Amino acid sequence: MSLYPAGRFPAYRPRRLRQTPVLRQLVSETQLNVAQLVLPLFARSGRKLRRPISAMPGVFQLSPDELLREARRAHELGIPAVLLFGIPDRKDDKASGAYAAKGIVQQTVRLLKKELPKLFVITDVCLCEYMDHGHCGLVQRDKTGARILNDSTLRLLARSATSHVEAGADMVAPSDMMDGRVRAIREQLDKLGFDQTPIMSYAAKFASAFYGPFREAAESTPQFGDRRSYQMDPANASEALREVALDIQEGADIVMVKPALAYLDILYRVKSEFGYPTAAYAVSGEYSMVKAGATKGWVDERAITLESLLAMRRAGADILITYAAADVARWLKEG
Numbered sequence: 001m002s003l004y005p006a007g008r009f010p011a012y013r014p015r016r017l018r019q020t021p022v023l024r025q026l027v028s029e030t031q032l033n034v035a036q037l038v039l040p041l042f043a044r045s046g047r048k049l050r051r052p053i054s055a056m057p058g059v060f061q062l063s064p065d066e067l068l069r070e071a072r073r074a075h076e077l078g079i080p081a082v083l084l085f086g087i088p089d090r091k092d093d094k095a096s097g098a099y100a101a102k103g104i105v106q107q108t109v110r111l112l113k114k115e116l117p118k119l120f121v122i123t124d125v126c127l128c129e130y131m132d133h134g135h136c137g138l139v140q141r142d143k144t145g146a147r148i149l150n151d152s153t154l155r156l157l158a159r160s161a162t163s164h165v166e167a168g169a170d171m172v173a174p175s176d177m178m179d180g181r182v183r184a185i186r187e188q189l190d191k192l193g194f195d196q197t198p199i200m201s202y203a204a205k206f207a208s209a210f211y212g213p214f215r216e217a218a219e220s221t222p223q224f225g226d227r228r229s230y231q232m233d234p235a236n237a238s239e240a241l242r243e244v245a246l247d248i249q250e251g252a253d254i255v256m257v258k259p260a261l262a263y264l265d266i267l268y269r270v271k272s273e274f275g276y277p278t279a280a281y282a283v284s285g286e287y288s289m290v291k292a293g294a295t296k297g298w299v300d301e302r303a304i305t306l307e308s309l310l311a312m313r314r315a316g317a318d319i320l321i322t323y324a325a326a327d328v329a330r331w332l333k334e335g
């Protein structure tokens, strides 16, 4: 049966409500708010270091002191949370830097929580930035090639997550896509008394070309092969829903869809199917494309960024993770 029975529908004339800005705002179905934004930041060791990432204008690898400045500026604009990635000085085949008590992320978290206690600090939990081969898990090589060792990777992920929380992280976000990692991290956190610390899981993470610029930023390009054995096939939507269901069963508090703009259908289905707190990650490639177009004068950066984020909200995202968060906060303030 139709939602709009004939004869009754024409009585409503939305056009009138669109005439004045106040009314438009009062009846708008979706809002974009600074309180929904998360800013990703890249930490690496050093002092006064701001190393530009060529494919992501405005984004830098930052030493902890500089990262603190950037986080403070964002927080003053009303951005409630940051998402931290680390680039270690040395990489190996066990990702030691990922769970070192004095690792770059652990160090930066301590500094942020000391100087900005109200800033909500989320850490990305993954091994790729810390592995010499650039994969997200332990790799076994033999005559037949190389394989990712899913189950032995879980222990290292749980160790990384707990080391972040011990340093003061408010939430951990596993992005590795190993099977069973949410449960492994949950159990380890609970065991150590961190049962109140939530997990935001990269639940539907697709093997995507949109991550290209990030791999420059995090220096995590796989040295052989690709991530298709553990990240999802862009052709599959039902599989994404199954992945999300599994992560919820394993104890995820927030589920994420990534990338965002090319996967709005997934976002919509995840939100309608589970009604769970849902995050959308507007990834590096999405950011770079807008920047490139804007630099050429081909698109309006502000309009296109705000419209894209609004579309993610409309599709079902509660949380918006975006490299443009500080600009967005400024634009929202200007009105």
Ligand code: PBG
Pocket: 124, 126, 128, 136, 175, 176, 210, 211, 212, 213, 214, 215, 227, 282, 283, 284, 285
């Ligand atoms: C690490 C990780 C990646 C991103 C977030 N965490 C890269 C990847 O899976 O290759 C991508 C973020 C972005 O492109 O902005 N596993």
